[in-house]
Amino acid sequence: MTLEGARERRVRTGGIELCVAELGDPAQPTVVLVHGYPDSKEVWSEVADRLAGRFHVVLYDVRGHGRSTAPKPLRGGFTLEKLTDDFLAVVDAVSPGRPVHLVGHDWGSVQSWEFVTVKRTEGRIASFTSMSGPSLDHFGHWIAQRVRRPTPHRVGQLLGQGARSWYVYLLHTPVLPELAWRGPLGRRWPGILRRVEKVPGGDYPTRSLPRDAAHGAWLYRDNVRSRLRRPRTDAYAHAPVQLITPLGDAFLSERLYDGLERWVPRLTRRTLPAKHWIPRTRPDQLASWIMEFVTAVEGGRTARTAAGRYADRFGGQLVLVTGAASGIGRATAYAFAEAGARVVAVDRDEDGAARTAERARLIGAPEAWAETVDVSDGEAMERLAKKVAAAYGVVDVLVNNAGIGLSGSFFDTTTEDWRRVLDVNLWGVLHGCRLFGKQMAERGQGGHIVNTASAAAYQPSKSLPAYSTSKAAVLMLSECLRAELAGQGIGVSAICPGFVHTNITSTARFTGVDAEEEKRRQKRAARLYGLRGYPPEKVADAILRAVVRNQAVVPVTPEARGMRFMSRFAPRALRAVARWQPPL
Template identity: 55%
Template sequence: MTTEPTNPRMITGAGVPLAVYEQGDPNLPTVLLVHGYPDTHQVWDDVAASLAADHHVVRYDVRGAGASGRPAERRDYRLELLAADLFAVADAVSPDRPVHVVAHDWGSIQSWEAVTRPDAARRIASYTSISGPCLDHVGHWIRRRLTRPAPRSVRQLLGQLAHSWYIVAFHLPAIAPATWRHGLAARWGTVLRVVEGVSPRPGHPQPTLADDAVRGIDLYRANMLPRLLRPRLRPTTVPVQLIGLQQDHYVSGALAEDLDRWVPDLRRRTLRATHWSALLEKGPTVARMVREFVAHQEGRPTPAASAARSPRKPFSGKLAVVTGAGSGIGRATALAFAEQGADLALCDLDLDAVERTAELSRLLGANARSWKVDVSDGPAVDAFAAEVAAERGVPDIVVNNAGIGHSGTFLETTEQEWQRVLDVNLWGVIHGCRAFGTLMAERGEGGHIVNLASAAAYLPSKMLTAYATSKAAVLMLSDCLRAEMSGFGIGVSAICPGIVNTNITKTTTFSGLDNAQQAAKQKRVSGLYARRGFPPEKVAEEILRAVTQDRAVVPVTFESKAARLISRFAPGLLRTTARLDIG
């Protein structure tokens, strides 16, 4: 067993010798990595090094690149011959066991040709595609949008055309080869650094880049127009994992919208990366995604692999964490996510209540589990996050909803009351953001964090000093965190509901009152909120919309929206009303 690539052995593909590199234990599942244009097998160095610890990793230079043979004519770059090369390598390195194909760029395009052959499942156990669509699928994608030229379809076509400008250039005589030979090859490392965010590294770009790039132009000229103008029907039964790159300059996400039509067993993942930084900067992350998918296909299900189902509802395949999910806005939010396809990890101090929410979520088709967690306890939240990640995978959405109410002036509110309000309303949010946000950032697949603030965050009241302070802190925390997490592709939203009919009023505490007075005040305030009649389900709708649209601050009720507007244009008016004895 070796974790370093061996010297290449030459395998004959479809009439062309191919340089094949192997590392890892041949008795383990074989992962076959196929590079794109204008790369060689070296573009996979980081991915291969990670996977070789527990896989048999095979790479090869495609025809015309690196140490492999050079086709004599343009027609020798046709997709059917490239697919035949892939099968020849698979048969040579893993004759008795199907291989797991992972491909990037043109490697993906040619691998789709192999994966969509009728007998592909006999030799290919799974396929992970990165930034390279099936050209036949693209041809049908274009036709459907030309026959139904709605504004969105036109925008998608124009967007992809802007991404694909270089394809037109590659079809112009002499220009592309001359560009590569007279400057671009020598400056390719600079292009990758400036445009793609790739740090310089030894051995990349490869010494043969200029020749590889010039010969590889025939990949485009031999295949693009025939496939796009006369697309075939190319379904597959092979399980496919599609890794979409959020910052890809060449392949838009819209191209994969119709992929469910061709791939019944499809899992979608996203990675915040550019076209080449995915492999050259985030290789270990890509390797982890591949490892999870391969393990799932080999009968060792992992949370992330099984959760990343192809979407049929807006949140299908997503895992949402909701704190304070035992009632009110938390329960309504959990059920709303369940109804839209998400799976759930729910927590609350009241275990019976949150288990009921989980039960209701399962009736809606969600895979839901409940935990008893005190969000004010940092280590407990850390343990909750670790258990969720180990059992269910890193969540895509986290809703920090748990909170308590308290009313009292500053001078009336005791230190213990201040501590209780801040521990739950502020520190509970901090603990949730830190525990889950760290996992989401490390995963590198984006996501969304929702923090429940309040209209009290910008609507001062002398009777809500501690509560309003905690919620104002949550609002500012969310804005600061949003700026930081944007670099990881993670959105952050602060929700400011206003007066909503939930049971928070039944547990709200009041400074300076005995038990009997507390109960009477709770009853009176609960009645006022009930008469307002604004249900938590409407807040849940706004939370889902905030996640979908990546909204920063979401006032929900009329009074919340009005107070937000007044706080911007007439803050003095709010300071005046803050003197009233309300709450």
């Protein structure tokens, strides 16, 4: 995506011209996005487009990159001091009377750490969001501390980061980086990003990449060795900082930020399971966090962070749950909300889905939406998948939970009964996996699919032929998908609850009986499940744990675990149990 509709201006500073692009309403708080190496401002296009509805968004090509001019000579033209001059010139032009909210990635973050810690920018920066780029001063002190006190653990950290920094050594060699970027590396770089980082193609990177990368080598040469050897001792942030750490970053260890609180009194930490180029691979998640952080700072509040058990794993991720109006689905939506995830609550019950989304926002979800759909309707699910991708982003965790119950002997179960159970319990799962799973696979950044099966998937019952068959199919589908998607970093888990106290008992159908008898059996089943008293919240906990641990099959409740054991080691006993009459 290009920066369509952007207003451009040229800002002169220190003998060069910077190309500055603006989106959104200038009357709103200004967010300045600073790109890294070897990028241009277009690396932010996806994030900027999402922020422009709420903020005045400013992007500029760093000197020597994109449509900005390069200093002459190049040597000494990219020092942090000169980059700070550029930043101040830009903010004086776009937001002369109001401090700006700064966001940096990679070298954009490295130089932004300079901006937010030097005296001459004090009062010009309202907040700073850093991703994949440390302060060189903080890095220098981090190294010195481990050299002075070299425990085995600290030496391991040094060696680990040293190995990740291999490219820094190469960029300090004379001439070779320029020749490589203007030659084969520049031509192959877009393909490398697609294969290794799973960065979508399209209009990124821009055609100026070979020249940008050649010029940008001086960012390293002019700054890295001098600052690491003699780091500043006054590099304290004078604005609140939000640190976003991608856990799969091939270039920077998360341990590099240990002790950052010493330098940043007002620090908000967030992590996400992604690789280095998150402005391109996780724009929805980044935009959500930036909006939340900027809004909190503007309101004079501390940015809210999730306090749930798995907040480090799911914070900011997009989670879609079907059957979310009640029972296990509702409890699962709430559990992800407490972990800081953005939640899409899906159900055919419009009011119930809306209540779940509203409650999810109150208990921790930065954003939550309600969508109404019948999961058995393939065309409706296709429309939902397109809408979610366009409006909210690609789903990180999909929970196919919607289901219905049906009890009755095989010969009392009509073709229409079978069709309805399979449409919801099996085809609903198939639609979700096919549509949302495909989006995950095409994005290439991994994800997780959770399919709610049942202990009935491996426990046969003479009273549940249709229901058990549908859940057994879900279990086998999950196992097959797990094998197929493992190579793409997408996990698949089948959750198999036993007797859980939800409203499925009061809504389940009983075949072969009249309406009065059906109501009596529904009440009896609901009473028995109520006496069992196993809450759906425990199933929700198991679902989050299954995603974190990438578990394949997860029996939930003691009886589900017992039946699973019997299905593997005592199948004859399980067949005997199948002759009993269960409560549902």
